Amino acid sequence: MKTRHQNLPKSIRVSLGSAIVLGLLSGKLDAEPTTAYLMTYREDKCASNCGFCSQARESQAKADMLSRVSWPIFPTEHVLNGISIAARKGKIRRVCLQALNYPNVFQCLTALSQAIRQKTNMPISISCQPLNTENVRQLAEAGVERIGIPLDAATEELFDKVKGRDVKGPYDWKVQFRLLGEAVKVFGKGKVSTHLIVGLGESEREMVKAIQRCIDMGVLPALFAFTPIAGTKLENLPQPQIESYRRIQVARHLILHRTVRYEDMDFDEKGKIRDFGIDKKTLLQLVQTSEPFLTSGCLNCNRPYYNEKPSGPIYNYPRKLTEKEQSSIKAQLGLNGSIYP
Numbered sequence: 322m323k324t325r326h327q328n329l330p331k332s333i334r335v336s337l338g339s340a341i342v343l344g345l346l347s348g349k350l351d352a353e354p355t356t357a358y359l360m361t362y363r364e365d366k367c368a369s370n371c372g373f374c375s376q377a378r379e380s381q382a383k384a385d386m387l388s389r390v391s392w393p394i395f396p397t398e399h400v401l402n403g404i405s406i407a408a409r410k411g412k413i414r415r416v417c418l419q420a421l422n423y424p425n426v427f428q429c430l431t432a433l434s435q436a437i438r439q440k441t442n443m444p445i446s447i448s449c450q451p452l453n454t455e456n457v458r459q460l461a462e463a464g465v466e467r468i469g470i471p472l473d474a475a476t477e478e479l480f481d482k483v484k485g486r487d488v489k490g491p492y493d494w495k496v497q498f499r500l501l502g503e504a505v506k507v508f509g510k511g512k513v514s515t516h517l518i519v520g521l522g523e524s525e526r527e528m529v530k531a532i533q534r535c536i537d538m539g540v541l542p543a544l545f546a547f548t549p550i551a552g553t554k555l556e557n558l559p560q561p562q563i564e565s566y567r568r569i570q571v572a573r574h575l576i577l578h579r580t581v582r583y584e585d586m587d588f589d590e591k592g593k594i595r596d597f598g599i600d601k602k603t604l605l606q607l608v609q610t611s612e613p614f615l616t617s618g619c620l621n622c623n624r625p626y627y628n629e630k631p632s633g634p635i636y637n638y639p640r641k642l643t644e645k646e647q648s649s650i651k652a653q654l655g656l657n658g659s660i661y662p
Contacts, residue, residue, distance in 0.1 A: 328428040329436055333400055334360040334385070334392035338625055342412050343403030345395050352625040352639040353412070356446075357404055360392050360419040361429055367421040369450065369491060371473065371484040372554035373518065373547060376421055382552030387419065388627050389548055397433070405440040413443065414621035420449035422491070427456045434463035446619045448516070450492065454503045461507050467619050468504050469514035469543070472497055475523040475531040483521055488554065501540050510539030514619060519569055520547030520561030524592025529572045533583035536576055543618035544573060546628040546636035563634045567614070567653045568594045574613035575599065601656065608650055611642040 336358040340346040343357060366384065367376040375382030385392050407413045416437055420426050426449070434445055448469035451457050460468060474480040477494040484490045504513045515535055519528060535542040546566055549556050575581045575597060585598035597604065607613060616624045616637040623639040635646075642650070651657065 327432060328425065329432040330362060330397055330429050332362045332394050333397045333433070334362045334394055335400055336360070336387075337391045337393065339413075340393060340395070343400065343407050345399060345403050346393070350625070351631050352623065354623060354625055354639075355413060356415040356417050356619070356622045356624070357407065357413045358390075358417050358419065358624070359400065359433075360387060361421050361423075361426060361433075362394055363421060363423055365423070367423070369422045369484065370488045371490060372488050373473070373483060373521070373550070375550045375553055377553065380553050382550050388545075388550070389629070390627055397436070401436055401440050404437060404443070408441040408443045415444050415446060415619060416441075417446045417448065417619065417622065420447065422450050427451070427459055431459055431463045434460065434465050438464040444620075446514070446622075448514075451500055451504070454500075454507070457500070457504050457507050467512050467514060468508055469516065469619075470497065470501050470504060471516040472501075472531070472535075472542075473516055473518045474521050475517060475528045479521050479523055483555065498538075501535075502538060505539045511541060513539065514541045514543055516545055517542050518545045518547050519566055520558070521555075522558075524588075525565060525569055525572075525594050526588040526592035528569050529576070529583050529586065529594070532569075532573050533576055541577075541618075542573065543616075543622075544570060544637070548628050560628075560636075563636070564653045564655075565593070566636055567650060568597075570613045570617075571597060571604070571607065571654065573617065574607065604654070605651070605656060608647055608654070608656070611638065611647075614638050614642060614650060615640075 338350055338354045339358045341348045341350055342353055366378055370378040375387060404416060420430055430447055437445055444466040446467040447460055447465050474483055480494045481487050485492050517531060532542050546561055549558055581598035586594060587596035589595045616622060616639055625639040628636045
């Protein structure tokens with residue numbers, strides 16, 4: 322029997338890896354996604370104009386791309402059936418809906434959430450840009466477990482430059498934080514996420530300060546490495562240095578787990594982390610857990626190769642580290658002497 326909901330879109334995009342796991346395409350995967358990643362579909366591009374995004378209004382990038390990932394289009398009913406089967410087999414443990422910005426997107430997201438909920442009890446996350454508190458409540462009432470409202474940039478200046486007024490985008494830094502706070506009131510602390518993209522021009526100090534602000538609000542910050550995409554405004558900006566990204570991953574982990582705060586860390590004159598506020602032994606033990614370097618985000622989100630090629634460098638690992646990878650990260654963190662003698 323077909324699932325019928327008012328405003329349910331006929332088609333939806335699915336990340337390539339998720340499409341394989343859901344049985345919509347054939348193929349082999351080096352690392353299978355443990356979350357089914359979906360993206361709202363429309364013929365036109367997003368109404369927003371974020372400088373890093375292939376879906377942006379003025380982007381010349383391919384319409385089926387988001388970051389490095391291809392997102393083919395499928396009939397929504399086929400995707401819903403694939404989710405139901407994959408959930409029963411234990412292949413996926415969460416559904417994540419990525420939303421473009423367009424006039425009736427929240428009606429579509431509500432209908433999609435209700436349709437997924439009818440098929441399975443799988444937790445649903447939605448990454449979107451709500452315009453008001455009512456949009457947030459609407460999703461909660463539809464059965465969404467978590468909401469993500471992306472900040473992307475670590476400072477107000479960079480926010481304006483890459484997704485706000487400087488690129489004629491609809492977003493405002495202060496409004497974004499207000500909506501994050503409203504979302505925490507609706508969903509609860511720990512049930513609201515945001516994205517922070519490392520490599521847009523911020524210092525490590527600025528990024529760590531933004532991480533601390535989010536966690537103090539009860540918002541979970543997920544780290545992404547900037548990925549240049551041909552056809553976007555920022556196509557010529559390089560990816561962040563892997564050593565810098567590693568330091569920020571460690572700082573995020575320590576702040577998230579209340580081990581230290583931003584104020585406990587030491588930075589040099591360029592804003593580079595000089596000391597995490599922990600000793601070398603503790604830092605070595607942290608590397609051995611793999612945890613700071615895994616994909617950060619909702620529970621059971623491993624997001625394989627979203628920012629990187631499988632050949633590396635790997636910014637966010639979709640699985641536990643091998644001994645060789647641990648050794649490489651120790652060198653990147655200066656545990657052979659440059660930071661911690």
